[in-house]
C-alpha cells in the first residue's frame with residue numbers, strides 16, 4: 001500500500017518529507033522521545049477501544065511480528081458483514097490508499113469514525129488525518145455519518161482503576177473536517193504522483209519544517225544554509241523566520257543589515273556572532289545577584305516523568321511527577337561541598353517518598369538555587385498540595401529558592417557559544433569549553449532529561465543487575481546537573497574577583 005494515514009499527514013505537512021521517507025529515510029534525525037510517544041500512543045489506543053462498549057479488534061500479526069494488513073482487511077470485511085457494532089482497527093484500502101480506523105461504530109444508517117489521540121487538544125493535523133480516513137472508507141463504499149476525535153481530558157485525576165470515560169473527551173469534528181476533506185482526493189492523487197518520481201524534488205524551507213512537528217530531515221534540507229542563520233534566532237516564531245528567509249534574510253550578517261526588529265537576546269546573539277565578540281561579563285550585575293544568596297547554600301535539581309495515562313491515584317494526564325533529585329550543598333562560606341541524592345523505587349508512586357526526603361535533606365529557610373526555578377517551584381507546590389502535613393516545609397523551600405538562570409536571563413553573562421540559548425546545556429560548554437567532566441556525552445546510558453525519564457520508566461520488571469546499573473547511571477546524570485550549577489556559581493564568583 002503506497003499511502004497510509006501517517007504518510008498522508010507527512011505529505012500534508014510537507015510533500016518532500018514523504019519523498020524523503022520513501023527514498024532517503026536513513027537521513028532522518030528522529031527525536032529521541034518519539035519512540036516512547038509512539039508506544040504511549042499505542043497504549044492509549046488500546047485503552048480507548050472500550051469507549052463505546054463491546055468491540056472486536058481486527059489486528060493480526062505475521063509470523064515475524066509485523067502487522068498482517070491482508071488479514072486485517074479480511075477480518076474487517078467479515079465483521080462488517082456480521083454487523084459488529086464496534087470494530088477496532090477497522091482496515092480499508094482503495095486505490096493504493098490504506099487506513100485502519102481506531103473505532104468504527106455502526107449506526108442506524110451507516111458508520112461513524114472515532115479517532116483516538118494521546119493529546120490534550122485537537123490539532124489541524126488530526127483533522128487532516130480524519131478527513132483522509134473518511135475519504136478512504138467512503139471510497140470503499142461505506143456510508144460515513146459523523147467523525148469524532150477522542151482526546152485526553154487533562155482535568156481527569158486518576159482514582160483507582162483508570163476510568164476511560166473520564167480520561168477521554170469525545171468531540172464531534174464532522175463540520176470542522178470539511179475544508180480538510182475537500183482536498184483529500186486531490187492530495188492523495190498528488191502524493192502518489194509525488195512519490196512515484198525518483199528525482200529528488202526541491203522544497204523551500206519554511207514554517208512547515210517545524211509545524212505541526214519538527215521535521216527529521218531539517219539537518220539535511222538546511223545543509224547549505226550559513227550557520228547560524230535566521231531560523232536559529234532566539235525564540236523566533238516559525239512564521240516570522242519563514243517570512244524573513246523568503247525576503248532573502250538568511251545569515252546573521254543579512255539580519256544585521258536588514259534592520260529587522262530583534263529582541264534583546266536576539267540582538268546580542270547577532271552582534272556577538274557577526275562581530276566575533278568575546279564573553280560579556282557584567283560584574284556589578286553578577287555581584288548583586290550573588291549578594292542575595294546566603295549559607296547554607298543548596299543546589300537542587302529534579303528529574304520527573306509525565307505519562308499520558310496517569311500511573312497512580314491523584315495524578316492527572318501529563319502531570320510532571322518528580323522521581324529523583326540531586327542536592328549539592330555548602331554549609332558555610334568556604335565550607336566543603338557535600339552531596340545528597342534521592343532516587344525513588346520505580347515500583348510505586350514516588351511523590352510521598354521524595355517529599356519526605358526533601359524536608360529531611362533541606363532545612364527550613366535555607367537558600368536553594370535551581371536553574372530555571374519555575375520548574376522546581378511548581379513541583380514543590382504540587383507536592384505540598386498532595387501532602388498537607390509536609391506542606392509548610394515544602395513551601396518554605398520553594399519560597400527560599402533563587403534562580404541561577406536570572407544571571408543569564410538578565411544578560412549579566414553572555415558568550416557567543418551559547419548561540420542565544422540559556423539552557424544549562426548551552427551555558428555550561430560555553431563557560432567551560434572542552435571540560436570532559438562536564439560533557440554529558442561522556443556519561444553512561446543517561447545523557448539528558450528525556451533519557452532519564454525513559455530509563456526510570458523502563459526499570460520496572462527489569463532484571464536486578466541491569467536495573468542496578470541503570471539506577472547508577474540515573475544518579476550520575478542528575479548529580480552532574482547540580483554539579484554544573486555549582487561550577488557555574490563558582491565561575492560567577494571568579495568573575496567578580
Ligand code: SF4
Pocket residue numbers: 013014015016017020203204205206208209210215216217218219221222
Ligand atoms: S526540512 Fe522542511 S523542506 Fe525538508 S523535508 Fe522537512 S519539512 Fe520538508
